[in-house]
Every structure is written in structure tokens, then in C-alpha cells.
Amino acid sequence: MFEFKNMIHDTWLETYGPYVRRAPPTEELETQLNRDLNEYFKNTKGEWIPKVKEYAVKWATEGSCIIPELLVYKETFNDTTTSDEKAHIQEILNIAQDLESYE
8 A cells, every 4th residue: 555655646746746846747647657556456456446546646636626526435435345445545535635735
């Protein structure tokens, strides 16, 4: 999970970080993060992975506007929701909330 958090945080820093004068094009950031996420999830199976990747990319490139979406998505969790899915969504939510004031 640490690797996942660092990956999305690094991309967020390229967009919103304190030393960013001009962020790289969103498409470039999305492409690189998707490449990194594909590598991260390469040995993981689950129908939830595309949704987690979508939210990770959206947060890293668009910022805290995703928080309400994540909260709504969490409400759909039930007994069949995997612990991996819950943990990854919670990690995105945690980092989004922690860094919201820096955007």
C-alpha cells in the first residue's frame, strides 16, 4: 500500500506541489500514472482495479474535487467488497483529505 500511496502522491506533487510553476500536461501525467498503476496491479486480480485506478488518476490530476465521489463510492461497499478494494479507496480518500488545503 505504501508504494501505491507514493505513486499517486508523486503525480499529485507534479500538479499541485509547492515547487510547481507549470504542471505538465494532464495527458502526460495520466499516461505515466496509468503505466505505473498497471505495473503495481500486474499480479492482482479483481473487478475493482479499474475503478481504483480511475479514482487514483482523477485525484492525482484533478485534486480534492474527487472527495465527494469517493465518499459516495464507499457507501456502496458491502460484504462482497474485498479488503484490498476498501484499503485502496480509503488510501486515496485519506491522502486527498490530508492534502486538500494545499491545492
